[in-house]
């Protein structure tokens with residue numbers, strides 16, 4: 470099988486593809502001077518596409534992707550550091566939502582971009598379960614509260630640490646601290662045996678949160694929600710998650726009711742220089 474195809478008319482033999490390959494499995498052929506796959510290419514290749522993406526002349530194709538199938542990076546869309554700073558520091562967790570639902574194509578776009586997050590070995594282990602129906606979100610939030618009541622009974626110390634008493638008190642007064650009235654909840658879940666599922670899903674959710682802000686959507690981690698998914702089997706089943714998965718995060722999603730005007734100061738970085 471030809472894993473790498475090199476268009477020799479385009480290749481300038483600069484060796485950038487070999488240098489950038491994270492697996493070090495592209496070699497420069499000593500005789501011809503062109504890149505070629507190493508013996509263990511198929512076994513080691515992460516399918517990250519770096520070699521195709523970095524080639525300045527578009528000379529290299531893999532058996533699953535070529536330069537023509539990649540989107541070009543548009544220089545005019547690059548953002549300046551002060552734009553990035555405002556964007557990153559101006560993002561807020563949103564806890565008040567309009568009643569308006571987010572359309573499926575918008576949610577699909579959000580998840581497509583979330584999937585561009587880094588993941589260990591480029592495994593991309595995340596799966597997404599989207600609770601689309603606001604009434605179902607409310608019903609599932611009620612199940613989280615059922616779990617919370619059990620934790621308060623069985624592990625009062627833990628319940629205290631997690632602030633669970635207030636969750637129940639608010640629910641009983643008609644305020645939902647679990648999903649905050651969001652029309653949708655997105656759960657990230659993955660194979661529980663993959664050692665990096667936590668990090669990979671967390672990063673994807675972080676991408677999701679940031680991209681949501683750019684789309685004018687509001688998002689907020691739903692910490693109680695996903696803890697309950699893993700700890701309370703009726704909720705796990707209600708979501709229909711595969712039995713070999715765990716939930717690694719959940720996010721409330723909707724359109725924000727209010728607009729933020731200011732960026733509050735964070736604590737300064739706690740740095741140790743050595």
Ligand SMILES: Cc1cc2nc3c(=O)[nH]c(=O)nc-3n(C[C@H](O)[C@H](O)[C@H](O)COP(=O)(O)O)c2cc1C
Pocket residue numbers: 560561562563564646647689690691692693694
């Ligand atoms: C893992 C995690 C779980 C969280 N769970 C909740 C939650 O259940 N409910 C909530 O209102 N906010 C939750 N948050 C949001 C944090 O409270 C919020 O990020 C923090 O107060 C900083 O505010 P900011 O996100 O607006 O900068 C969670 C955040 C993280 C990272």
